[in-house]
Amino acid sequence: DSGVTQTPKHLITATGQRVTLRCSPRSGDLSVYWYQQSLDQGLQFLIQYYNGEERAKGNILERFSAQQFPDLHSELNLSSLELGDSALYFCASSVKGSMNTEAFFGQGTRLTVV
Amino acid sequence: GNSVTQMEGPVTLSEEAFLTINCTYTATGYPSLFWYVQYPGEGLQLLLKATKADDKGSNKGFEATYRKETTSFHLEKGSVQVSDSAVYFCALSGINNAGNMLTFGGGTRLMVKP
Numbered sequence: 001d002s003g004v005t006q007t008p009k010h011l012i013t014a015t016g017q018r019v020t021l022r023c024s025p026r027s028g029d030l031s032v033y034w035y036q037q038s039l040d041q042g043l044q045f046l047i048q049y050y051n052g053e054e055r056a057k058g059n060i061l062e063r064f065s066a067q068q069f070p071d072l073h074s075e076l077n078l079s080s081l082e083l084g085d086s087a088l089y090f091c092a093s094s095v096k097g098s099m100n101t102e103a104f105f106g107q108g109t110r111l112t113v114v
Numbered sequence: 115g116n117s118v119t120q121m122e123g124p125v126t127l128s129e130e131a132f133l134t135i136n137c138t139y140t141a142t143g144y145p146s147l148f149w150y151v152q153y154p155g156e157g158l159q160l161l162l163k164a165t166k167a168d169d170k171g172s173n174k175g176f177e178a179t180y181r182k183e184t185t186s187f188h189l190e191k192g193s194v195q196v197s198d199s200a201v202y203f204c205a206l207s208g209i210n211n212a213g214n215m216l217t218f219g220g221g222t223r224l225m226v227k228p
Binding site: 002004033042043045048056058090092098100102103104105106107108 | 146150155160207215220
């Protein structure tokens with residue numbers, strides 16, 4: 001158990017809909033990272049939050065957004081969903097603002113868009 | 115930008131065979147290098163890491179040496195077990211356009227047969 005909790009584990013929704021994925025980082029970790037894992041593109045970094053503020057942005061679509069709340073949990077919002085958004089979405093956390101030491105990953109949320 | 119290339123799988127071995135999974139990278143500066151493992155249905159777990167040239171990371175019988183001259187970080191294990199069956203990801207952490215986070219290779223699936 002990494003200590004990072006993601007909910008829900010599975011999500012099935014229709015095209016055009018909006019979903020929210022939730023992540024609770026390990027106790028004491030200030031950084032949260034979101035990654036998308038798909039068969040064709042592998043693991044792609046989406047966005048990072050550190051202590052409530054956006055720190056870095058990767059290959060995140062404009063239809064996607066995220067935030068980190070005062071209790072440090074984070075939510076990833078995906079809207080106007082398309083079939084191609086079907087993927088495994090991982091959240092990771094680390095103590096500091098970088099993944100240079102060790103990052104801890106949750107079990108992921110598997111999103112299926114039908 | 116930073117990138118990681120690892121050998122495509124699947125790699126199928128018999129129990130007690132020797133394992134090598136090749137990984138090469140492109141990065142500016144002096145990145146840290148990692149191997150993460152993903153068991154079925156789980157998130158990624160850190161397997162080992164090396165933070166500077168000629169460092170050897172090791173864990174659970176796995177080893178990898180940071181070779182700056184060949185920009186490589188190949189994963190090896192002398193005698194694999196069925197329980198080692200998983201997907202292995204090579205990654206680097208270094209400054210890139212998105213800040214200091216992990217850039218992953220495409221992953222290599224290892225299947226070990228009894």
